[in-house]
Amino acid sequence: MALQNVNVLLGVTGGIAAYKAPDLVRKLTGLGATVRVVLSPSSSAFVTPLSLQAVSGNIVHQHLLDPEAEAGMGHIELARWADVLLIAPATAHCIAKLAHGLADDLLTTLVLATNAPVFLAPAMNQQMWAAQATQDNLNILTQRNITLFGPASGEQACGDIGYGRMLETHEIANMLDQALVDMPVLASTQSIEVASSEPLPLSGQHIVITAGPTREAIDPVRYISNHSSGKMGYSLAVQALALGAQVTLISGPVALPAPTGCKFISVTSALDMHTAALHAIENAGDIFIACAAVADYRVANVMDHKLKKSADEMTISLVKNPDILADVAALSSPPFTVGFAAETHDVEHYAKDKLTRKKLNMIAANDVSQSDIGFNQSDNALTVFTADAQIVLPKQDKLALAKELLKIVAQHVSNH
Numbered sequence: 001m002a003l004q005n006v007n008v009l010l011g012v013t014g015g016i017a018a019y020k021a022p023d024l025v026r027k028l029t030g031l032g033a034t035v036r037v038v039l040s041p042s043s044s045a046f047v048t049p050l051s052l053q054a055v056s057g058n059i060v061h062q063h064l065l066d067p068e069a070e071a072g073m074g075h076i077e078l079a080r081w082a083d084v085l086l087i088a089p090a091t092a093h094c095i096a097k098l099a100h101g102l103a104d105d106l107l108t109t110l111v112l113a114t115n116a117p118v119f120l121a122p123a124m125n126q127q128m129w130a131a132q133a134t135q136d137n138l139n140i141l142t143q144r145n146i147t148l149f150g151p152a153s154g155e156q157a158c159g160d161i162g163y164g165r166m167l168e169t170h171e172i173a174n175m176l177d178q179a180l181v182d183m184p185v186l187a188s189t190q191s192i193e194v195a196s197s198e199p200l201p202l203s204g205q206h207i208v209i210t211a212g213p214t215r216e217a218i219d220p221v222r223y224i225s226n227h228s229s230g231k232m233g234y235s236l237a238v239q240a241l242a243l244g245a246q247v248t249l250i251s252g253p254v255a256l257p258a259p260t261g262c263k264f265i266s267v268t269s270a271l272d273m274h275t276a277a278l279h280a281i282e283n284a285g286d287i288f289i290a291c292a293a294v295a296d297y298r299v300a301n302v303m304d305h306k307l308k309k310s311a312d313e314m315t316i317s318l319v320k321n322p323d324i325l326a327d328v329a330a331l332s333s334p335p336f337t338v339g340f341a342a343e344t345h346d347v348e349h350y351a352k353d354k355l356t357r358k359k360l361n362m363i364a365a366n367d368v369s370q371s372d373i374g375f376n377q378s379d380n381a382l383t384v385f386t387a388d389a390q391i392v393l394p395k396q397d398k399l400a401l402a403k404e405l406l407k408i409v410a411q412h413v414s415n416h
């Protein structure tokens with residue numbers, strides 16, 4: 001499968017065929033691709049961002065001038081992230097804008113900003129398809145090496161019969177897969193696994209990953225927690241699956257959908273996560289990656305009723321939570337154990353201390369004093385320590401970073 005580990009940016013524009021986009025995402029991920037979706041302004045009338053986020057496992061991108069999205073994965077990073085850009089359905093209006101280099105929304109801007117190959121699956125009324133303007137625009141695009149998939153001929157949503165139907169989703173996914181086989185340069189830069197007949201680096205391994213924050217109840221309506229979004233841990237789960245592993249993801253409360261293909265266990269508190277992790281490891285864990293930001297302390301006496309406001313000051317007594325990572329590493333036959341260290345200063349010193357004190361095989365340290373990486377950001381940067389090595393993984397999108405980290409883990413596990 002040439003799409004294995006390929007980053008597909010899927011643009012969806014506003015035609016009736018947009019309702020097929022979630023199914024297309026499934027077909028693409030089924031062939032091994034990582035998919036991020038960009039919606040044109042009118043497409044959300046036909047398909048919801050939430051359903052596309054759920055099937056792709058990634059935030060859906062919609063607006064060019066969105067400060068929050070730009071602070072996460074900005075449009076230039078998104079354009080660079082893409083190995084291929086597929087627009088399905090591509091409406092007559094979208095085709096016209098692309099032919100003339102317009103960039104008045106996120107999707108058309110990305111087409112100009114990327115150097116990835118672009119594929120279009122047109123969908124429109126047969127008369128619009130036959131219109132001279134559309135055919136002239138398509139000529140311009142094909143001369144720029146933009147590839148067309150379809151359209152098919154048949155009965156249309158409006159009752160007309162003729163060319164203009166979007167191809168079936170499995171046909172588009174298979175044509176994209178085949179197009180990559182026919183593009184050897186692209187295929188070889190995507191992944192060693194595509195070109196090689198060797199097994200994936202994590203195949204046969206069962207990885208247990210913790211992700212997200214924990215919540216420690218104060219009373220029925222209040223809790224203590226932290227800013228972990230789960231993005232780093234979920235990225236590890238998605239990439240571990242792509243690298244061939246069987247994955248159990250144990251997650252605290254986050255706003256992300258569970259990645260397709262993993263065993264997903266939802267927990268709330270550190271005690272819940274402790275029980276779930278030890279149980280999962282006992283059953284099948286070869287590798288344990290503790291990415292969760294687990295609360296070190298919990299409330300000693302959780303109230304069974306809502307605390308009432310009274311005195312000017314209040315003291316809450318806390319007790320230490322068990323250390324999940326240390327307890328896993330202390331098992332009589334522990335898995336290959338990888339910790340994370342979230343530090344604000346003396347990063348190397350504290351990370352190395354955790355590596356030896358908790359008896360880990362590896363620790364990935366992030367400097368969470370930097371506001372553009374770490375907690376609740378799309379990017380991160382890690383320094384990976386083992387007993388005798390130190391590897392710097394520079395700032396990048398958490399999905400790409402997760403893949404780098406897992407390749408290092410795979411190398412060390414095979415020498416273990």
Ligand code: PMT
Binds near residue numbers: 228290294326340377
């Ligand atoms: O979720 P994101 O928004 O994407 O942010 C990612 C992240 C910053 C949370 C992640 O990269 C990270 O650093 N995770 C570890 C956070 C943390 O709690 O670090 P720590 O230095 O306090 O803990 C050290 C290690 O012990 C961690 O692997 C932690 O999971 C583990 N631990 C800590 C306490 C405890 N009771 N049990 C544990 O297993």
